Amino acid sequence: MLPETDWEQYWDRIYVPDETKRRLFNYARFTLTRRKTFSLVGLPVHGIALLRGAPGTGKSSLVKGLAHRLATEAGDEGLMFAEVNAHALPSQMLGDSQRNTVNLLERALPELAEKGHPVVVLIDEIDSIATDRDRASAGTDPVDVARATEAALQGLDHLAAAAPNMVIFATSNFPQAIDPAFLSRLDLTFELDLPDRTTTTAILRDALDEVGTDMDDDARVKAAAALAGMSGRDIRKLVFEAVISRESSVAVDAPIKEKELWTAIEARTTTKTREAAT
Ligand SMILES: Nc1ncnc2c1ncn2[C@@H]1O[C@H](COP(=O)(O)OP(=O)(O)OP(=O)(O)O)[C@@H](O)[C@H]1O
Ligand SMILES: [Mg+2]
Structure with a gap:
């Protein structure tokens, strides 16, 4: 059950463009509150969105x-949050992947939704249960993969109708490995890019504040410029x-010095150059 005070930082200290946060928030609020008043034929909102981006x-x-932010708005009613690691669902045992997917989407999640609270579900690594049926990798049985993916598609249709108080973020x-029929069910896709220069500076500033530093702002901005692509x-x-x-x-709680940060940056750059050369 949320809110959880500690979780405020998952919103405030994750630096992405304001527009991304605004759209995420509006989408979730719309799906959790207004979706049930629309017909699934008139406005086929499945209540599932994808966040894609580098690790x-x-x-x-x-x-x-x-989820935490939405919960603070939900007031006394509270909001439920569930996290699913999709990577745990596929199985070597024939038919088990399909069974696990059906269990998740047609039993466990609808049971959560039945409790009547708004529910936010995070499904990490969705590509492992909604695998593109034409791209099943070597070592997996293509029939088994196809069955599990079909179960995921059917499960999502079931949830769209049965759980209008639930929103799923996969x-x-x-994303190249995700089945096209799954992609077509998504309401929205949110693209998370690697941080630009300004965002990199904000993240570096925040991380340095966590450990303490005697670096002034100019020194932080200069260091951030060397972190492109991270x-x-x-x-x-x-x-x-x-x-x-x-x-x-050096005492463990002594503030980080500019020189110490640069030693780490240079070590990282050298490793990268070496990796690129091999
Ligand atoms: N945009 C960001 N701003 C600030 N910190 C970030 C940002 N992105 C990631 N981090 C830091 O990295 C940690 C890990 O991020 P998170 O697990 O959310 O990434 P992810 O995109 O889900 O990665 P993966 O694809 O590997 O699962 C965060 O807890 C935070 O400390
Ligand atoms: Mg993740």
Whole structure:
């Protein structure tokens, strides 16, 4: 049950364009409150959207932050949040993948929705249960994959009608692998790009504030300029790298110095160059 005070940061400290946050919020609010008043034929809103983007761009975090935000609006009624790791559903056992998908979409989730609260569901790695039937990878039985994907499609249609108080956010960093019929059921796709220069600076600033630093703003802006192409997760991990790479004589809670951050940046750049060369 949400809200959960700690979760405010999944919204406030994940830096994406304001427009993305606004659209996410409006979409979820519309689906949770207004959708039930529309006919599924007149306005086929399935209550499912996709967040796509490279690893570490904030997809899963934003959905949690969004759920928390919606819950603070829902008042006393509360809001339920469920997280599903789709990666756990496919099985080597013939027929099990399909059974697991049916169980999730036609039993577990409708049962949650029946409790009457608004429900936000995060399904991570959706490509593993809505796999493109024409692209089933080697080692998997194509008939089994097709059956599991068909079960997912049917399950979504079932949920659209049976659970108008539920909104599902699926995430993927491998959207090429998703079945076209699944894509066509999505209400919206949210694209999360790698952070631009301004966003990188904001993330770096935030991560440095977490550990403490004596770097002034000019120094932070300069360092951020060297981090092009990194995801939000990479940027925060780089600051962590700077913390653990410092001289052992430095106190653990001493603020990070500019030089220490640059040592971590240079180490990262050298590794990247070496990787590119091999
Ligand atoms: N846009 C961002 N702004 C600030 N921090 C970010 C951002 N994106 C990611 N992070 C940091 O990286 C962490 C991991 O992000 P998250 O798990 O939400 O990424 P993801 O897109 O779901 O990644 P994956 O595709 O690997 O599941 C966050 O908790 C946060 O610390
Ligand atoms: Mg994720």
